[in-house]
C-alpha cells in the first residue's frame with residue numbers, strides 16, 4: 001500500500017512556477033554516474049524526481065552522467081536501468097551525457113571565442129595551490145590572457161590527442177578573487193586518454209561535472225534540476241555555464257539534503273571497496289544498502305518508496321534511523337505473507353503416545369488477518385522438531401515454554417506435556433519425550449484448560465532442510481569521514497544456521513517471502529538457493545520498539 005508524500009519546499013517551487021507561468025511543464029531527471037550500483041540514497045532522489053514530475057503531469061528522464069571514462073562501466077548502466085524499473089518508475093527518455101560531447105565541445109569553443117575560457121598549462125596541483133582560500137583571493141594563471149586564436153588552436157590540439165594527460169586543461173575565465181572559490185577559473189575540460197564505455201576512443205578530452213551538468217540539463221529542457229546540498233555553492237557556476245554557453249533552455253538547480261542512515265555507508269566509492277575487497281558477496285549482498293542488495297534481502301519496491309516518501313525532503317542534513325526502513329517492510333509484509341513455521345536450532349520431541357507410523361494432516365491458516373491467503377496442510381506425526389530455546393530443564397520464573405511437567409500448545413496442533421529428558425553421557429539433551437492430548441486439537445473448540453505457551457514446530461519426517469541467514473548491520477557506526485571506514489565493519493554481520501522448514505515450503509521460489517513464526521520475515525535467496533537447498537535471508541525480525549512519529 002503506497003503512502004502519500006506530504007508537501008515540501010521543492011513541490012512549492014514547482015506549484016509556484018506553474019502558477020506564474022514561468023514553466024508550462026515540469027521536466028526532471030535522475031542523473032546517476034554509472035560508476036557503481038544504486039543505493040537507498042539514490043532511491044530518495046529517484047522517488048523525488050519521478051513523483052514530482054508525475055504529480056504535475058510532467059516527465060522524468062533517466063540520464064547517465066558518464067563524463068568520467070575511467071570509473072564507468074556498462075555493468076553499472078544495466079544494473080541502474082534494472083533498479084529504477086524495479087522501483088516502479090518509467091522514464092520518458094533514456095540519455096547518456098556522452099551523447100552530448102560534441103555539443104559540449106562546440107559550446108566550449110563558443111566560450112573561447114567570447115574570451116570566457118582559456119587553455120591553461122598549469123598542473124592540477126599548481127592550479128589548486130593558486131586558487132587561494134576563503135580569506136585570500138586566488139592568483140591569476142600566467143596563461144589566462146592567451147588570445148582567442150591561440151586558445152582555439154590549443155583546444156583543438158587537445159581534442160586531437162596532441163597532449164598527454166594533465167598537460168593542459170581548459171578553464172572558464174571568471175574571477176580569481178570571487179568570494180566563491182568555485183568561480184575562480186574552474187577547470188571545465190581535462191585530458192584523459194581512456195576508453196569510454198559509450199564513445200570508445202573517440203574522445204581524449206572530457207568535460208568536468210560542473211560544466212557538463214548544466215549543459216545536459218539545458219539540452220533536455222529540464223526545468224528543475226534537483227541535486228544534493230554539496231552543490232549549493234556550485235549553483236552560481238551552474239547559472240554561469242547556462243548563460244555564457246547561451247543555452248536556450250533555463251533549468252533551475254535546487255538542492256536538497258541527501259539521505260544518511262544509521263549504521264550505513266552510502267558512498268559508492270566505499271561500497272565498491274567492500275565489493276572489491278570481497279568483504280561482501282558482491283553489490284547485491286543482502287547486507288548492502290544497494291537496491292540490488294535490498295531486493296535480494298527481501299525488501300519490496302513499495303516499502304522503499306514509502307520510506308522515501310516518509311523521510312521527506314529538507315534543506316538540512318540529518319541521519320535517518322534504519323529502523324524506519326524496517327518499519328515499512330514490516331507494514332508491507334504483515335498482511336501479504338503466509339505465516340509459516342521453521343525451526344532454526346532443532347530439538348527433537350517424541351510424542352510417546354502417538355501411534356508409530358501414523359501421520360495426520362492439520363489445517364493451518366496462512367494469515368489470520370488476510371483470509372485471501374487461504375490455508376495449507378501441515379503433517380503431524382510422532383516425531384517433531386521444536387526450537388532448542390523453547391525447552392529448559394530448569395526454567396527460571398515466568399518461563400512459559402516447555403519444561404518437565406509443563407504443558408504447552410503446538411501451533412495449529414495439540415497440547416503436549418513434557419515427561420522425560422533424554423541425555424547423552426556428557427549430559428547434553430538429545431531429545432525430549434512428551435505426550436499429547438488428543439482432545440486439544442486446534443480448531444476443535446477445546447477450551448477446558450489454558451496453557452500459557454504456544455510453540456512453533458515442524459514434523460521431523462516431513463521437514464525440509466533449509467539454511468537461514470541472519471543479518472546485523474554491516475557497519476558498527478554511522479558513516480563518518482574521520483575514521484577509516486574499514487575499521488568500522490561489523491565482523492558479526494551474518495550468521496548462517498542450518499535448520500528445517502515445514503514441507504509446504506518445499507517448492508518455494510527465489511524472492512518468495514514468508515513470515516516465520518517468532519523469527520521474522522524471510523526471503524528466499526535468489527543467488528544461492530538451488531533445487532536441493534532452500535536458503536532464506538532474514539529481512540527483519542518481527543518486532544521493534546520503533547514507531548513512526550516518535
Ligand code: ATP
Pocket residue numbers: 030031032033034040041042044045065226227228257258259260266267268269
Ligand atoms: P556517491 O557519492 O555515492 O558516488 P553520487 O552523488 O556521486 O553518490 P550520482 O550517481 O552522481 O552519485 O548520483 C545520482 C543522483 O542521486 C544525484 O542527483 C545525487 O544527488 C543523488 N544522490 C546520491 N546519493 C544520494 C543520497 N544519499 N541521498 C539523496 N540523493 C542522493
Ligand code: MG
Pocket residue numbers: 033
Ligand atoms: Mg556523482
